[in-house]
């Protein structure tokens with residue numbers, strides 16, 4: 001795991017956008033895995049700026065999102081499809097037909113999950129998967145104790161996740177209790193992973209994810225198995241790390257071609 005500590009979320013998001021922009025520049029037909037939540041919003045703004053001001057071209061890019069609430073249609077303001085349209089897709093020149101998100105309204109959710117896996121394979125696999133981090137260590141909607149080899153599936157959301165995400169719904173009662181999500185196995189198949197986590201509420205999950213143990217109790221710890229996983233955190237989210245000075249040392253001694261900024 002490559003751990004990069006930045007002073008604040010702003011710098012972390014700009015760095016994350018640079019990494020994605022480099023992937024897209026090197027491979028204009030790149031397949032990106034994308035995430036929702038508060039964490040990547042600033043990164044998406046930066047991608048929009050790079051598109052607008054520097055001509056970053058998404059016309060041949062394909063995107064697969066991690067997850068979607070069960071029962072929310074694409075035009076529901078709290079659906080992840082709606083979030084992606086508003087925060088990213090409609091500001092880029094990406095082909096809408098190449099933006100995939102699991103359909104939480106599918107009549108057969110099991111078939112929808114299988115079809116999603118097949119679409120990822122048909123696209124050639126994911127080149128870079130962007131991830132946020134739940135306070136309980138979840139990635140996508142893979143809650144603690146879920147299989148570390150799971151494929152896209154239906155998950156029952158934990159009470160903590162419901163509470164954490166309830167503000168935009170007004171209350172936990174108003175929220176869907178189920179979601180479709182890429183599995184941990186699906187995420188680990190991405191050729192590269194970039195996880196962002198900012199702020200004090202994420203410090204405990206960040207420490208468990210990076211410094212272990214590898215455990216289904218912290219699903220994000222599965223990234224320890226990934227050969228190219230980058231974790232970008234701010235100082236607040238890094239507060240619980242025992243080896244923060246080691247990560248800073250490594251970061252400050254990278255060779256020029258190992259740097260992203």
Ligand code: GLP
Pocket residue numbers: 035036037038039040066067131132133134135139140141161165
């Ligand atoms: C949600 C999403 C995750 C996201 C996480 C953290 O439950 N399914 O993909 O990473 O919560 O969200 P936030 O970035 O808002 O803290």
